[in-house]
Amino acid sequence: MAQASQPEEFAPWEDPSAKPLISFKNVTKRFGEFTAIDDLNIDIFEKEFFALLGPSGCGKTTLMRMLAGFESPTEGTILLDGQNIAPIPPNKRAVNMMFQSYALFPHLTVAENIAFGLKRSPMPKDEVADRVNEMLRLTRLEKFGKRKPHQISGGQRQRVALARSLAKAPKLLLLDEPLGALDKKLRQDTQFELMDIQEKTGTTFVIVTHDQEEAMTVASRVAVMDHGKLIQVATPDRIYETPNSVYVADFIGDVNIIEGNAKPHSDGKHEVHWAEGEPPLVGPSNDKITDGMRVSFAIRPEKVSISAERPAADANVISGTVLDIAYLGNLSTYHVQLASGHVIKAQTANNRRIARRSFTWDDTVWLSFTDTAGIILTE
Template sequence: MSDPVSATPSVFAPWADPSETPLIHFQNVTKRFGDFTAIDDLTIDIYEKEFFALLGPSGCGKTTLMRMLAGFETPSEGVINLAGKNIVPVPPNKRPVNMMFQSYALFPHLTVAQNIAFGLERSKMPKDKVGARVDEMLKLVQLEKFGGRKPHQISGGQRQRVALARSLAKAPKLLLLDEPLGALDKKLRIETQFELMEIQETTGTTFVIVTHDQEEAMTVASRIAVMDHGRMVQVDTPDRIYETPNSVYVADFIGDVNLIEGNAASHHKDGKIEIHWREGEPPVVGTPMVPVQDGTRCTFAIRPEKVHISKEHPEGKANIVHGKILDIAYLGNISTYHVELPNGHVVKAQTSNNQRIERRKYTWDDEVWLWWSETAGVVLTA
């Protein structure tokens, strides 16, 4: 008998497979409100079973994009295909799309079960099947014991799950979530994020979520579209958005980052460049995303957790700066040190708090050395 071969888990990445057909296809979509362009000539594909996040500040166009998918707004130009069909002329109630709002919009006079059944009954589903579907949805969101309660008799997190169950009851091809966790406190929001991911995976429904919460998008999404002024600045997986941002805007928007701006100078044989950024400071050595010519104005972006801190001068390192601890942000599991260099520039370094706070190595006004490897950050020219 031959030895069993262990199956390698497949990576979910339909966007990387040319043979895959997208579920949603925006083709040169523009949306104007008078003289204001909310969405500017946007083309993007979203695939079946994706958990896709639209992320950006207020006014970037993410909600307008979602409302066009739902049918509440009509593009000024362009086509939106869903499962190969142009849905622009299709009214909202005829689209295989459902939308879950931040307010949940539950009927206060109906029970949890009746709220979930409401859309099914209006779709003229046979009564004997409505009850079974409601039970299935209650089980999916782990609220089997709460079907007879009214919305005011359950918690905020449970109301959120009722709204989710109601949205999924008719098995839409696409579920749109508009800031769905915004009304929850932080701890419950984090718990609910994982519940959302599990439910999305169980049902196989394509989720598109609108959020301005970077941590939320990084947690739940298979891919993130970072938006700015009606355009998608970068569309990629959470790890690539964080580790290899394609612009200063994305690097600065996602998480905490140190940005050092200067001019590219001498090049190393291995593709690394030197960035001259302050008189009296050694040049920063970094790895550019694309070839950079001498004299190009560029920005070196490095995350605080990749910056090392030491009281002793680190020997043999390429990127070393010296300064004084100006401030300390204690966040329980980590501490962020704000170190002011002699030229006034502040660099942030982050360390894990493996010991009790009274045993901390560094404190205010300590003189310290910071250093990082040549590949720890990225060189950006946009």
């Protein structure tokens, strides 16, 4: 029986010969005394779904506004397809921007909203209707072309704004918190629609969001920002599994962070001595670590096993008392207080419909994890 071929991995950032669509070269942006973007360098490739992620005020929207042409760099160069875009006005760039508010015209129908930009472009008039119908099909809005924006749902309005943004076939589409106005369930559904549309059109998408889950779901790569600097740029799995700093580990998902002093261990790993009377924690690191160095041990709660009996197998085993339990439907999070006063979170999947909890408040439990489950960080 013939095997289905695997989809080719998309990773142009790992190909030295790949030419980026967008290049930021030593870009700084100041507003008076305030530095919003600080000497930033980054390449974004064609067909990427690239996410800029960070807290409010980290510089991600400024970065996007410079791409769109609403702001100019104070220093440095931004290249689009090898061309310096600084002298090119926003309306002449092969870039479109979709705002959180959608900015639809209430007096125009869905089809007229999509056609608005096309009618002001050099596109021949007889081709506009065909392009509008193509966009309606792409965003699954064929039945709603004659309705006004107030006659459709929030998710459908979001798709109208997306169709209008893609109608002129830009090389680059910028999305500023595009799903912010939607409720959680609709947001999740729409994330997959966005990915599907991006894949079908082959347009490069750059999305600005402070929602980690959204960035991790849609993006081929995520750039985590703080105070105008890029802290880490990597694929979602690498950002989650091998963060390069405590800031990234703490910003993405849930994590336990334990500070201590490093000592060499076997197999290239290190021990973290963190509390009197507690066994050292063993784990790997991607950083250069010296003996006695102050470090942080980061481990995700789902990688920590919880049991009533002391496990024999795992390299890291510690004991504590159940302080709190959070039931989240699909999983439960146990907050376990150790003799040192540290609180460690452990998660278990609730894979049976009705199950009596194995542990409850004030129970003594054992926490364990392998010597590769966590990561030792120096920053």
